[in-house]
Amino acid sequence: MLNSNLKNILNFNQDFLKNKEYKKFVTTKQPERKMVIVSCMDTRLTELLPQAMSIKNGDAKIIKNAGGVIVHPFGSAMRSILVSIYEFDVNEVYIVAHKECGMCNLDTADIIGKMIKKGIAKETIKILRSSGIDVEKWLHGFSCVEESLKKSISIVREHPLLPSKVAVHGLIIDPKTGELELVEDGSYVFETEEIK
Ligand SMILES: [Zn+2]
Structure with missing residues (x-):
């Protein structure tokens, strides 16, 4: 079943087309x-x-x-x-x-904590690390x-x-x-x- 956000977008889109609102955006690539x-x-x-x-x-x-x-x-x-x-x-x-x-100063340890809370196994992080992917380092911004x-x-x-x-x-x-x-x-x- 469609969630309401998606449903609203699709409904809006039908009106958008019907009213030809795209016309003001016409250009080339x-x-x-x-x-x-x-x-x-x-x-x-x-x-x-x-x-x-x-x-x-x-x-x-x-x-x-x-x-x-x-x-x-x-x-x-x-x-x-x-x-x-x-x-x-x-x-x-x-x-x-x-x-x-x-x-800027993204708390990567905190993100990994959130991943684990959302069901990612600690083991997965470990496996990635042992195969050369340091998730924390990869997520790090600046x-x-x-x-x-x-x-x-x-x-x-x-x-x-x-x-x-x-x-x-x-x-x-x-x-x-x-x-x-x-x-x-x-x-x-x-x-x-x-x-x-
Ligand atoms: Zn930004």
């Missing part, structure tokens, strides 16, 4: 402003971030995860960035971290937002598959006001033309 944004899944940013950055439907690719981080050079966030660049002509990457992030942002920026900038004319910017957004603080301006990649 090609990001018009040739940009990709990496940001946190924080619920306060769902509408605030695009509006504070003047991004509307069709303008940008938006990649979201817990923390708005690029953790691994060959993980899914980096793959999405590279697909945006090579398949969708993107030439600017905006990594937008935010203040008061839930991934202790300093600026440091974490710079780490994400350097993973992208130093990526062996990143073409040279792609700017990687780093910003921190305030989840209450939408104020943006510029941490790293990557525009320099567009400035220099090599002398032959």
Whole structure:
């Protein structure tokens, strides 16, 4: 049986279609402003971030995860960035971290405690650990937002598959006001033309 949230969504959806409310969102899959944004899944940013950055439907690719981080050079966030660049002509990457992030000083031991409470066997955690997966370490976010942002920026900038004319910017957004603080301006990649 459908839970009421799902049921409400499906009911709403029928009206949405009937009233052709999708019409105002019609665009192409090609990001018009040739940009990709990496940001946190924080619920306060769902509408605030695009509006504070003047991004509307069709303008940008938006990649979201817990923390708005690029953790691994060959993980899914980096793959999405590279697909945006090579398949969708993107030439600017905006990594937008935010203040008061839930991934900052995340209590990973506490999360494991909650997993066990919800029925995950302690043994499972142990087995994972013995097969080289330290769940606590894997869940860990960061202790300093600026440091974490710079780490994400350097993973992208130093990526062996990143073409040279792609700017990687780093910003921190305030989840209450939408104020943006510029941490790293990557525009320099567009400035220099090599002398032959
Ligand atoms: Zn966050």
